Amino acid sequence: MYFYCISGLSVESEIALPGRIAADRSGGAADVRIRSGRVPEFLEGAIAAAPTWQMTDRFFVLRIPGVARFLLCDGDTILFEPAPGTPVADLAIFLLGTVFGVLLHQRKYVVLHASAVCVAGRAVLFCGASGAGKSTIAAALGRCGYPLVTDDVCAVTLDRVPVIHPDGRQLKLWSEAIDALDLAAARHGPVRQCLEKYYVQPGFAHPAPAPVGAIYVLREPRPPATFGIEPLNPADSAAILHEQAYRRRLVAQMGQTALYFRAAIAIANAAGVFYLTRAMDFADMDRVVALLEDHWRAIGLEARAA
């Protein structure tokens, strides 16, 4: 059995989850248990569904044809059933992504689709759709000494200030990015045997929760947007952050729209929300890092963590 701390939850897992923050086996029961078991093809009485998933008030089934099925129960138990021939190591990427993300939704967490690094004790988030370059920017910043807070799944809790919870020490990068950022030495195993995407540990990780410092929504310089950083006004910030919810479709299906709007407003109030517009070109990465460091000085985040 493996024990981890993921997004602020203690996790007990039958299979290894690469790059997660290991936790001591504690006396008490884990918040989340991950184990193998029989997973139904379909849920009876689903209240929402799509071709690959169904949900009820208590259960959620995710079906990845030819790979695995997952059953989530009550936000505390995850059962997995690999398809014949699927190596069990291939499941972790789905467990750590969609499955854990849905579990956080079941637990009424606010989850953003973002990667984050730590700058002077604060979490700086990069939001965007899959393929928008979140992990690549986090990796480039990791190489410059900014510790990783989270990759892809960004759990937020709202206390006095919004706090981001770390999910692990490794992020996921395509071989193209690994080569361009010269991170071959930091490369671990592939996320699936059949894909050229790998777990990568570009630098240190920040293992503790961090208050949110700034949020960047990534976009490409398609007209009328041009290279640079542009602040969003408070109303737009809240709307855009709501759009950056992880697996956003579930927010409405799970009746959490109001929660996300409240959270988006709290996050927008506590931290600046900005568009970061840059070409998706690895050759430009140094320029993007320099732009960000200048911006952090301008908005009062220290340029370098001690």
Next chain:
Amino acid sequence: MIGPVWLASYPKSGNTWFRIILANLSRDEPADINTLRSADWTAGNRAPFDAMLLIPSALLTHDEADGLRPRVHEALVREAADAASDGMAPSFVKVHDAYTLTPNGEPLLGGIAAGAILIVRDPRDVAPSIASHSRTTIDQAIAILNDRDGGICTGTRGVSQQFRQRLLDWSGHAASWIDQRDIPVHVARYEDLLADPVHVFMAAMAFAGRPADLDQVRRAIGHSAFPALQAQERASGFRERPRPGDALGGPFFRQGQAGAWRDTLTETQVAAIEQAHGTMMRRLGYELSRPAGGGMGG
């Protein structure tokens, strides 16, 4: 519930122009080329798949993703039908894929589709257009046209915002659409659209079950004239260009001409295209510059 009409074409064959005319149909002022909303979604785009299925398609192989794409098309149509007040108007969806079968043996683009408008263009004009768009040489562009396993976004070392789209070679692409028997297909030649835009466009709309008013079409075509599009691109750029923000590379809206290949291609290049695609070119009414079966030699 009515499925989408695919706006199908090999790349650089007038798909964008057709969509701009569509976008201008219901407007008094010219549509901004950077806020086109004529296609409800683009079949090659990963985002609707990821949002619907909750699985990042990037974590699937190209073939695995293809296996699920028909399910996404069905689900998107169902949702659009639920959301639409009339529920009847077919939507137009841009697609570059050839008409192929998924690894499960089902048509990738059959199923719920109401039909397809296939826009074809003389491959001798497609080649220089690809070369300019993708910054290749014309010979490389011809190699793409002639590649039976051709496709876009086929890489496996990174992820593109689009799916791998199998194109086949130029002839194979056209044949895959014209010869399939699953859905009705209407062929519109780019050259005819240039020569007689009003009637060619109206025929396509009639096929799609959305007959358009003559005056409306005339105005839309006026707003979509190449000089107007070029002026818009010069003033504010075009967001559908590859590599946004890249100062290099020519404009997206180049010439909007038919037959420019005569001044662009060498005899050898013309021969290479005609030899590979002569049969389909004749079938689509493109006259060959040399007799059938002519070799590469002079």
